[in-house]
Amino acid sequence: MNNVLESIEYFRKAKDYAEREYYEPKRDTEIITNLFNTAIKSLEKQIPRKPLEQQLNINKDLIGLCPICMEMWVIKYKGYCANCGQKLDWRD
Numbered sequence: 001m002n003n004v005l006e007s008i009e010y011f012r013k014a015k016d017y018a019e020r021e022y023y024e025p026k027r028d029t030e031i032i033t034n035l036f037n038t039a040i041k042s043l044e045k046q047i048p049r050k051p052l053e054q055q056l057n058i059n060k061d062l063i064g065l066c067p068i069c070m071e072m073w074v075i076k077y078k079g080y081c082a083n084c085g086q087k088l089d090w091r092d
């Protein structure tokens with residue numbers, strides 16, 4: 001977890017630096033910024049988040065709504081959202 005948090009912090013600083021520097025053509029700055037944003041979003045999905053609206057389904061399995069994409073109902077034994085890849089934390 002610490003490696004993930006440290007990596008996110010590193011990428012945020014690197015992105016800020018890239019945005020402050022002026023690359024020619026300007027399009028290069030946009031490409032670099034998008035790459036850092038993709039890396040940051042991917043790493044953030046490794047930080048476990050609690051599913052929303054937890055409830056029991058018809059088979060008495062605990063289910064919840066993915067807190068990131070809000071489009072996928074996930075079941076307790078799944079560690080990740082099948083739609084967006086968010087890591088899930090089912091602890092009380």
Ligand SMILES: [Zn+2]
Nearest residue numbers: 066069081084
């Ligand atoms: Zn999701």
